[in-house]
Each structure stands twice: as C-alpha cells, then as structure tokens.
Amino acid sequence: MDPSELKRFERTFLPHMSAAYNLAHWLTRSDQDAEDVVQEAYLRAVRFFGGFRGGNSKAWFLTIVRNAAYSWLQRSQAHGLTTPFDELIHDVEDGSPGPELELLQSATRQDLLEALESLPVEFREALVLRELEGLSYKEIAEVSGLPIGTVMSRLARARRNLRQFLIDRGAKEE
Amino acid sequence: MGCPETNDLIEAYADGELELSSSLEIERHLADCKACTAALKSHQALRSALGGASLYYDAPPRLRSRVRSAVRKQEKVVSLGSYPGWRWVALAAPVVSIAILSWALVMVSSTPSPGYLLNQEIVSAHIRSLMGTHLTDFPSSDQHTVKPSFSGRIDFSPEVKDLSSVGFALLGGRLDYLDRRPVAALIYQRRKHLINLFIWPSQGGAEAGAVETSLRGYNLIRWTRSGMHYSAVSDINLAELRSFQQALQE
Numbered sequence: 001m002d003p004s005e006l007k008r009f010e011r012t013f014l015p016h017m018s019a020a021y022n023l024a025h026w027l028t029r030s031d032q033d034a035e036d037v038v039q040e041a042y043l044r045a046v047r048f049f050g051g052f053r054g055g056n057s058k059a060w061f062l063t064i065v066r067n068a069a070y071s072w073l074q075r076s077q078a079h080g081l082t083t084p085f086d087e088l089i090h091d092v093e094d095g096s097p098g099p100e101l102e103l104l105q106s107a108t109r110q111d112l113l114e115a116l117e118s119l120p121v122e123f124r125e126a127l128v129l130r131e132l133e134g135l136s137y138k139e140i141a142e143v144s145g146l147p148i149g150t151v152m153s154r155l156a157r158a159r160r161n162l163r164q165f166l167i168d169r170g171a172k173e174e
Numbered sequence: 175m176g177c178p179e180t181n182d183l184i185e186a187y188a189d190g191e192l193e194l195s196s197s198l199e200i201e202r203h204l205a206d207c208k209a210c211t212a213a214l215k216s217h218q219a220l221r222s223a224l225g226g227a228s229l230y231y232d233a234p235p236r237l238r239s240r241v242r243s244a245v246r247k248q249e250k251v252v253s254l255g256s257y258p259g260w261r262w263v264a265l266a267a268p269v270v271s272i273a274i275l276s277w278a279l280v281m282v283s284s285t286p287s288p289g290y291l292l293n294q295e296i297v298s299a300h301i302r303s304l305m306g307t308h309l310t311d312f313p314s315s316d317q318h319t320v321k322p323s324f325s326g327r328i329d330f331s332p333e334v335k336d337l338s339s340v341g342f343a344l345l346g347g348r349l350d351y352l353d354r355r356p357v358a359a360l361i362y363q364r365r366k367h368l369i370n371l372f373i374w375p376s377q378g379g380a381e382a383g384a385v386e387t388s389l390r391g392y393n394l395i396r397w398t399r400s401g402m403h404y405s406a407v408s409d410i411n412l413a414e415l416r417s418f419q420q421a422l423q424e
Contacts, residue, residue, distance in 0.1 A: 009245075017238060018231075031234075038233065039244050104219035127224070131224040137191050152186060162220065
C-alpha cells in the first residue's frame with residue numbers, strides 16, 4: 001500500500017478506534033484481549049480496504065471488529081456463545097412499575113456492569129451497539145449480519161434479561 | 175393498536191426506529207393504557223441507566239501507535255520515524271513510483287520533444303532535492319549571503335531575491351545539474367511547500383514569456399529573461415506559483 005492510500009485508510013478508520021475497543025472489550029471482557037482484537041481488526045481492514053466503497057465506515061469497520069472478536073472467542077474457547085439462553089417468564093407486572101423503576105434508577109455502575117456481562121455474548125453485543133454506540137437497528141443488522149427483525153428481538157430479550165438480573169439482585173439485597 | 179402489538183413495538187418506538195404512522199398509533203394507545211405506559215417508562219429507565227453509567231471502554235492512548243506501526247509493518251510502508259530525513263523519503267515514495275512510471279511511459283512513447291524532456295528533468299531534480307538531506311548547499315535566508323556563495327562554483331551570477339515580504343521565505347542555494355550543465359538552484363518555502371527555482375544562462379538569449387506546465391502533480395513555470403532561463407517548480411497550486419513568478423519579475 002502506498003503512503004497516500006495508507007493516509008486515507010488512517011483518516012477513515014482511526015477515528016473509530018474507541019468504538020472498536022469498546023465493542024471488543026465488551027465481547028472479550030478483557031483489556032489485553034480487546035487490544036489484540038482491535039489490532040487484528042485494523043490489520044484485516046487494511047487488507048480489505050480495496051473493497052471498501054465508501055459509505056458507513058463505522059459499521060463497515062465494526063463488522064470486522066466483531067468478526068475478529070468472535071474468531072478470538074472461538075480460539076480461546078472461553079466464550080459464551082453456547083450458553084443456553086433461558087427465555088424469561090417474568091414479564092413486567094401490569095400496574096406495579098414502581099419498585100422496578102426505582103430499582104433501575106438506583107442501579108450502580110457495578111450493578112449494570114455485572115448485569116451486562118452476565119448476558120450471552122450475542123445479546124451483549126446487540127445492547128452495546130445500541131445503547132453505548134448508538135447504532136441504528138439497520139447498522140446493528142449490518143454489523144451483526146442479521147435481519148432487522150432478529151436485531152429487534154435480540155434487543156428485546158437482552159433488555160428483559162438485563163432488567164431481570166437487576167430485579168433479582170435487588171430482591172437478594174433486600 | 176392493542177396491548178400485544180404495542181408490546182412488540184414499544185422498544186422500537188422508544189428507540190426512534192418506527193415510522194410516523196406506527197408511532198402515532200402507539201401514542202394513541204399509550205394515552206389510555208397504564209400497563210404499556212409503565213413498560214415504556216421501564217424501558218426508558220433502563221436506557222438512561224445504561225447511558226449514564228460510564229460503561230464505555232475508551233481505547234487506551236498507546237493502542238493508537240501500536241495499531242499504526244502494526245499496519246505499517248504489515249503493509250511494508252516506510253515508518254514515519256523520528257529521523258526527519260526519512261520523512262522526505264516516505265513522502266516522496268509515491269512521487270518516485272510515479273516518476274518511474276512516467277519514465278517508463280516516456281520510454282515507450284515516440285520521440286518526446288526536448289522541452290518535455292527538460293521539464294521532466296526539472297521536476298526530477300526538484301523531487302530529488304526533497305528526498306535526501308541535500309536540499310541546500312548554502313542554507314541562508316539572506317540574499318546577500320546566498321548570491322556570493324555561487325561565485326567560483328558556476329560561471330554565472332544568478333539574481334537572488336528576498337521574497338519573504340510576499341510570503342516566500344528564502345531557505346538557501348544549491349548547485350544542481352540540468353540540461354547538461356551546472357545550474358543554480360534557489361530554494362524558497364511557502365507554508366510547508368518548497369519551491370525550487372533553477373537558473374542558468376540561455377543559449378540564444380531571446381526573451382521568452384512564462385510557459386506553464388503541470389507534470390506528475392507538480393506545477394512548473396519556465397521563462398527567459400535578461401539572458402537567463404528560469405524554472406520554478408513546486409507542488410503548490412498554480413496561482414501561488416504564478417504570484418511567486420510575478421514577484422520575481424518585479
């Protein structure tokens with residue numbers, strides 16, 4: 001790659017480094033692994049750069065980060081991909097939103113960290129892209145390689161699961 | 175819209191992902207359904223908890239340089255290291271590859287004109303001066319220092335003008351070789367751009383107005399005045415190079 005092309009590559013993708021690191025960190029749950037994944041993603045991206053036709057560079061790059069993170073998870077075997085996901089039966093009870101709302105409002109950073117980390121990786125991924133990265137459903141669909149309908153149902157289940165985690169923890173503490 | 179449909183769409187509604195007509199229907203339903211309103215509030219509370227808890231992992235500063243050097247290593251691009259001389263090499267590398275290509279094109283095209291070949295030579299001399307550490311033989315911003323430095327080295331005395339008042343700083347002088355003879359080169363700087371002004375005596379002595387050429391991304395203006403050939407070459411835009419040429423003529 002000639003230096004001017006490299007400059008263009010860096011101008012396009014270095015601004016997405018924190019987004020990449022945040023996603024990689026939430027998927028791998030480790031500082032060191034997140035750094036390795038981000039570096040690997042940049043090395044892949046520069047190889048694929050010829051195929052980048054402009055457009056949404058963030059979604060394009062996060063797709064590569066996601067895939068690099070999943071390759072890493074598969075290699076390390078320490079992943080949560082096969083964690084069985086229990087469909088939650090506890091739905092919000094009609095007419096009694098008070099305690100739950102309070103619980104959500106008083107949740108500490110540590111509560112939320114643990115709640116997010118407890119989610120199966122694909123639900124964590126959807127929630128991180130949506131709530132922390134602010135991606136649209138369409139962008140999440142692109143990054144995760146899923147239909148939009150699946151993105152919606154994953155998000156809904158992830159949120160339900162997260163809420164339940166916080167409620168269970170609140171109940172334990174009381 | 176009833177509760178089950180609203181329940182399915184309430185999150186998309188809160189995420190701003192629904193089209194207007196569906197949003198309006200949901201709002202109509204929410205107006206008189208406490209359960210769905212509670213679900214919406216719970217969703218919003220979760221969102222603001224997640225958004226406000228600094229759960230974002232920012233990339234550590236060292237990662238940036240680590241990634242940049244890994245990419246350079248993989249792509250075998252000369253690193254922009256601390257030694258300033260290498261910067262020029264790295265910056266000139268595309269130019270050099272273009273130069274080689276252009277040379278190859280010259281070789282296959284039939285009998286290029288002498289003027290074209292000289293232009294090529296001038297641009298190459300300009301590029302060469304930027305590549306190594308040999309930009310100036312006598313660095314000085316003082317015209318009265320630069321001018322005498324040429325005497326005894328070449329058989330003519332080039333006019334050296336201080337153009338700093340119009341934004342072209344004199345960096346110094348250099349001996350170069352063009353058109354099969356030694357020539358004087360004056361180096362001027364405009365912001366980060368360098369201009370080589372090559373001067374040598376003309377054979378016929380006829381005056382010639384400015385001729386502008388663009389070659390390999392460089393702009394080139396050549397003219398003949400008072401028995402001297404002048405060639406100004408740089409990567410600054412043509413308008414600026416023109417103002418440089420006009421300032422010299424004044």
